[in-house]
Amino acid sequence: MSVNRSRAVLSAACLAAIALTLAACGQGKGAGGAGGMGPRGPSPVGVIIARIEPVTLTSELTGRTSAHLISEVRPQVGGIVKARLFQEGGYVRAGQALYQIDAATYQVAYNSAAAGLAQAQAQATAARLKAERYKGLVEINAVSKQDNDDAQAASLTAAANVAAQKAAVDGARINLGYTRVLAPISGRIGKSTVTPGALVTAGQATALATVQDLSKIYVDLTQSSSDMLKLQSALNSGQLGRSGSAQVTLKLEDGSTYPVPGRLEFSDVSVDPTTGSVGLRATFDNPNGVLLPGMYVRAILGKGVANGGMLIPQAAVSRDPKGNATVMVVGAKSLAEPRVVVASQTIGDKWLVTSGLKPGDQVIVEGLQKVRPGAPVKAAVITAPATSAQR
Template sequence: MHKGKSAGLLLYVATGMLTGCGKSAPEAPPPAAVGVVPIKYESAVLTIDLPGRITASETAEVRPQINGVIRRRLFAEGGFVHAGQLLYEIEDAPYRAALAQARGALARAQASIRATGLQAQRYRDLVAINAVSRQESDNASAAAQQARADVAAQGAAVQAAQVSQGFTRVRAPISGRIGRSLFTPGALVQAGQPDPLATIQRTDMVYVDVTQSAAQILDLKQAMRSGGVSEASGARVQLLLPNGTIYPVEGRLQFSEVTVDPSSGAVTLRATFANPDGLLLPGMFVRARLIEGQRNQAILAPQQGITRDPRGRATAMVVNARNKVELRQVVTDRAVGDKWIVTRGLKPGDRLIVEGLVNLKPGAVVRPGPPQQVTAEPGATQEATASGGAK
């Protein structure tokens, strides 16, 4: 009886062990799928956005050269005027009278020059026979010379009166758009007054004056000297208008100041833009995008793959050869559209994670693949804008 119980117990234990061995162990979760972008060298055009202000290529203030009352205004405010076009007429009656008086004085001087000349000649003949004294002859010669000088002076007075009368007709000094008239017919104007009659601006070609810090210029020159950046062909400039649109016509950089403004530490640059439609108005604030150069071997990383740690440092997650996640600290220079130029922390051949970063930790095994929402193949040439980079 004891022997039978022992056999039954062994059979029960064996059956339990077999039953337990038949249960499968829990399976490990599969590696997380992540989207990666391969890193490689690319060419990037370096640009920088700078604040600027539009100024007219030519500006002239229409001012009176004489005193008088405006009789007529002969232009349409806001219209286009040509150089030499008549703009204002000032009452010229006083100046016509002054011209007539000057002409009369000239005629009187011309009449006396003959009489004094003949008298001087007669006195010279009488001196030869001792009929008059030499002093009287010298006085007659001096009177003749003074009469000739009076003729010259009165001739100049006539010319001055003609110029003054000509100033009663105020003409446009340059061609361009004329603004509003600050004086109306009947108003008294004076030479040297502080306010102009109107202002003319040439706007078919405009200037855009921008400022760039001396530190940025030094960084660019040092990069060119080291060979990391090549100078861009042609100093092209794009214009970003206040409403966010890009001006359709490219400008050209004309010159850069040779000195640094000591108060701001910046250098002034000037670009010219054609303005055939008059869209650019003097005084308008814009942003100028200057093409500084081209970086031939740049590391471009999508911005989705660059994050920040709690200390504010830029970081990136990459997949190594064993499909494990590595955390990299990176340094970026400037934005290139939706990418960063990375100067340190990434190298060609790295696989940057741009999708699936949520709850992803360094050392985790992942299943890399092409991203679904991010374009994996970067363009051949990108434009880099110096709008600030993550460090």
């Protein structure tokens, strides 16, 4: 029995020692805070300093391109096309021969007119010499005055006939020249609608080909009349300053930016009643032929300068349940403070904030996912704009 009693006493002592150890461990965790239940420190965040700066506002309009000059090639005389003298899709110069129409009948007409002119000139010479002789003879009464008058009239009639024959020769020469159809302007020529052997007529409705001058390109744009009125109101009230520039930037269908800036030529003087829009036209130099007629493009136009705006990275702006734009700023005592702002439009990767912020406010742009309203923060000013991935 003494052995069993000794074992019982030893077991009780071990249990007591374990209990004391557990109690000591619990007290150590509560005192030192190693269990993670103590208060957290301020969250590090990246901020930018809000400041007022002049911001050039732009509007993006859609449009189509068209050629600077377009000329449809049509025959001015009829006949059979003997040859096409150009390469379709190539570049032609003004005055270059494009088609040859059979000139045989026009050559005959010219030769006949030239022969008629020669005959008329011979008759005019004879009539003139007779009139000169009769003029001297009538003074000595060698011929009657009536015969002299008839001779003078015949000389004038022969001279008039010469003038008529010269006009006939000029007409025949022009028609003969029209058998070579020339390019009216320099530019790129499209496909031909006729082939050698085709019959063409003067002034026909179908053009033989079309030449387009692509050294410059028009971009026809549309702007709603309501937007135009808002812009004029903002300029007149002083909310916007005039940009002083009519320069236009072009974005192509693939999203790239056309490297050559254009200029705004004019605004239409009337509103389209079916669409409620106003037409605008811009001109772009096209030295490399990148722009082609009919392309869908977007043009960026400067509207004016907002003198009281602040540019805030888009990553810093969020929406509350009511749809209001909000930002988080570093408030008093370095506590995060939500602020409702008015973000009127995006400019690149930033929002234009027109109210809700004061110059010098520290707007949080990095570390927003770790910050709650009223939480302490440790701000560090950054220079690079935050991206959406940093929110």
